[in-house]
Amino acid sequence: MTSLLPVFRSLPLHLVQLSLSAVLKCGQSFRWTILPGASQDDTEYWLCLRDRVVCLRQSSNTLFYRAVYPDPQPAPTQKALRDAETLVWLNDYFQLDIDLAALYDEWTTRDPIFAKIKSRFQGIRILRQDPWENLVSFICSSKNNIVRITKMVQALCTHYSPPLVSFPGEDTAYHPFPPPSALAEPGVSATLRSLGFGYRADFIQRTAKMLVDAHPQTVLVHNHAEASEKWLMGLRDRSTREAREELLKFVGVGRKVADCVLLMSLDKKEVVPVDTHVHQIAVKHYGLKSASASGGKKVAMTPKLYEDVNSKLFNVWGEYAGWAHSVGGMQPESESFFQFLTSFPFQVLFTADLKSFASYGLPTPSGSSTPSIPSRAVDPIVLLPTPPMTPIPPQLKRPHDDTAIDMLKKFDDDFGVTSLAERVKRRRRSA
Structure with missing residues (x-):
């Protein structure tokens, strides 16, 4: 206290x-x-x-x-x-060593779509988060929304990490994010299921155990990162392909979740996480050839289609393609929070696509x-x-x-x- x-x-x-x-x-x-x-x-x-x-x-x-x-x-x-x-x-x-205003100017010259929303959605940049917390958060994100993901992440903290700071007369206590060792025990899955995590409970526990088993630490030092967390941090120094391959080994991590972690905690600024909505944007606004699907069904996101979309958007936005996507997700056309999570020209564009930002930047x-x-x-x-x-x-x-x-x-x-x-x-x- x-x-x-x-x-x-x-x-x-x-x-x-x-x-x-x-x-x-x-x-x-x-x-x-x-x-x-x-x-x-x-x-x-x-x-x-x-x-x-x-x-x-x-x-x-x-x-x-x-x-x-x-x-x-x-x-x-x-x-x-x-x-x-x-x-x-x-x-x-x-x-903050990245000049965001200069990036906005660059994307404006490269992309007339971005130029239309630039003035409303200023100041949207990619965070450089702790890789372990970022990985678990996006395992929680599978078929989920921002409100529920937030509740899950907060539940992880309150149940598996002791409070650090509280204030007299207030109910709120502030908890750090729990380390891998706290989530690796077998009983964690059952507890998380009781808290509403569903199938994600096993993903989190098994991923934590994989990390702890592969990178054991005999002595845990309070307020210091564990060996497994340091290993995840070290993926920042690996190539995008190598870091992605390591992330895809974990339970509950597919290409999109891996790419979100690459972008938001591992310094891979060019990565654009892709889903069907991102594919639709690439087809509608950026001239990507439409893939066909029968009966009006959504197009299946095959590895080839994923690469085609990613490559197209990288060619539009350049080196910081992941960053640009964050703004566009604020457009009030869809509830999918992953529409925000694709990258920074795309991160900008997807922020513009979130309903919660329908009036953002307006008088x-x-x-x-x-x-x-x-x-x-x-x-x-x-x-x-x-x-x-x-x-x-x-x-x-x-x-x-x-x-x-x-x-x-x-x-x-x-x-x-x-x-x-x-x-x-x-x-x-x-x-």
Whole structure:
């Protein structure tokens, strides 16, 4: 439990680079708790990591952030280092080294369809999530919707991970995502079935056991990644084909789920997850030759058709094809959340296809108002300075100042061998 809410720090960041209200609601991640305020600027977004809860707010040109730690609270000198670590995590998780405005401009010149929705759906980018959490979340996504997936993921946390932070007088406790070892025991399947996971319960337990058996760890260290999680993280350094082949070995993982994990946690930005709806979009808007099906039935998604659709959309959007799809899924034509989950020119386009975003980016009708919902989110913002991390971006890459990263070298990392700071630097060296 903690009774302390720290003051916010601020990071200059325009909505065209990141829109929390779009990115955190449309089916990439399923653990963000949203605390609505009297206005959009008051809304807070909370996510529990291994050792802290990250809290975000946003205005038109600033991202506000703070981290809440469990008791006992860190000493002031330690807290400064941990706050610097939070900033590095934000840059890594939201991939803020990528200039999203430049990508939007590129997709606009390549694709007249994208140009039509660009102004309504600004700030939609692909998250760089933890691969283990991302894998389990998308195993849950089979024949499912965002609301049910969110409930399942939250149930995994509350049943298999102890609470990290809670507040006096509140029912909500914040739980980290459980590690593979917590979900690998045989009894997990029966418990998950009782919680409404259905056939996905066996998929999750068996996948966790496969990972733990293949990458055993004799000593589990609190707040550190397990050996199996580090192995999954290492797939970022493998080729797309090799990483996909490894993912397809797990129970409940087909081509589409594997591609979602490749895109959203393993840095394979060119990957476009494909389903029948994506195929329909490729045929309707991008000139893909239509496959025939008898009796008006949906076309079966064969491996060849999957590759044809993926190749077509990559040729339209280019290197960041996975990213572009995220915006298009916000169009209010279908309830399929996977329509959002295909990639970033396609990620953009699929976000535009979600019913929940039917009025996103449109003017608020006159006479309407946003109801005031009492919550902890409406406290005043008190700011501390933030070390500079993202100077002026050249082309698509936004370079970082190394001040906060250098501070983190003094800090024990959450991932054992490779620190978050070093992983961020390694990404830059390989770019």
